[in-house]
Amino acid sequence: MSEPIFLLKSTIQRTIQNTFTQITPLNLITLFFVTIFTKLVYKLFYEIYLSPLKHIPGPKACAFTDVPLRMRRPYGHVYSWYQELHSQYGNVVRVAPGFVMFSNKEAIRQIMIEDQFPKNTAIKNIQTNPNVPTLFTMTDPTFHKQRRRLLSHAFSVKYLSNIEPLIHSCVESLVNKLASLSNDNDLKSPVVNIYGILQSMALDVIGETAFGGSFNIVEQGNHPLPKKVSDEFKRRVICATFPFLRHFKKQDPWTQNFTNNIIRERREMNARGEKRMDLLQMLLDARDEETGEGLSDFDIYDQSVEFVMAGSDTTAFTTFMALMLLLHHPEKFRVLMTEFNSLSSDKIPRHESLKHLTYLNAVINETMRLWPVATGGFSREAPKDMAINGTFVPKGTQIIASVYSIHHSKEIWGADVEEFVPERWLNEKNKSNLNRHFYPFGGGSRLCIAMNFSLMEIRIALAALMINFEFDMVKGQDLEIVHYLTPSLKTKRFDVHVRQRNTH
């Protein structure tokens, strides 16, 4: 036996003997470190030689440590790293011990649709309170079903007709604001941060629909909420990556006070016998059909905050990306404008006249194919020891279903996969095949509860922008995308010259 190993062995033997014969502080400390060291060595040995995941390719370091993953998350770049790993190692990649990522279509269908894997239990680290889940973070399928049933009325097609006028009024504010900016006589060619203003509009929509009234961010230009929301996204991702930081990085009390005041005012309004038909009212009135139970005050607060977080960057990012792609492809822009010619001369078109426009829907689909908001993939957990499309994973393995990869797969979408081709959605026969591998709003029981709500908002906002204005991009700008819980522009700004159209 070589000298160092012999020395280590005899030290361990001596320490164990001594600890059992004489308990001194020094012996206990030594035993503590020896135990940790032994555990680490065993873990290393296990992950490299014994783990059932040992055959799955991936960077060597990722087999025994999650440091490479943790280091990337706080910078918002984990999604591009996932893509690099898939191109280097293939469809199944081990990204950390006990953590595997899949990008082949069969595996993704199994995870999302056929077996409907539960969400990853580590998601509790992004919750306001780690012990109280929201609809988005619920991991227990039975509780999730119950909560979903409770909230689904608020997003039903019937109920959405109450919501449309609220969305309209926010889009109208956007159009009025852009019109006033573009008519500013002091400026020859006014420049607008279109990304910022779309983000503000999406927040105003959530204000109107879930907080009792627009936050008026588009009109007034400033409100603490957008910054608070983006800081809260980062805080949650950092706490999820380093859970011990949760004790130091507390949620900003501003959001809590702001939301609780709105809920209190609504309760007072209800006590006077007045109601406003919106999502907040639905949360207050929601009763489980079977148990008759409603939501607690904390649940109402937390669910409202979740709507702000889930519903602002997502719709803003998608509307912005659709506009960008159209501006980069003037020929497609023109096709869509021709489709809009069939509409009445309303400044803000009604959803009824937009929802069946085939080219508009094709543009939105193609945008969400190229830029799905779940750029970082769907996070799930293996519910039992099982095979995922032939790859064995033990119970509890953390799984990522890489939606970005599947939306960029040549096998499914063809050689022009990286191109913006709305036309691929116009062929009815082909469309059903494409839809099988299209997950912009997730899938199965965890499909986005606000899918119809969001599509309504995107259709109305995009149509109103194009019908009323002409845009020219300011050259030389960065489109760097960061992904925390949802994607956004790193700079939070993208400038365009804007001019009002005379006719449409």
Ligand code: HEM
């Ligand atoms: C373009 C807009 C949007 C997109 C692309 C989008 C996408 C998604 C996706 C992919 C999921 C599933 C995540 C997973 O399975 O891990 C999801 C879930 C969810 N989304 Fe959206 N979303 C959008 C807008 C909204 C809006 C406006 C709201 C709220 C007002 C919202 C609320 C939710 C909630 C509560 C869930 C959890 C549903 C559940 O687990 O049952 N989303 N969304």
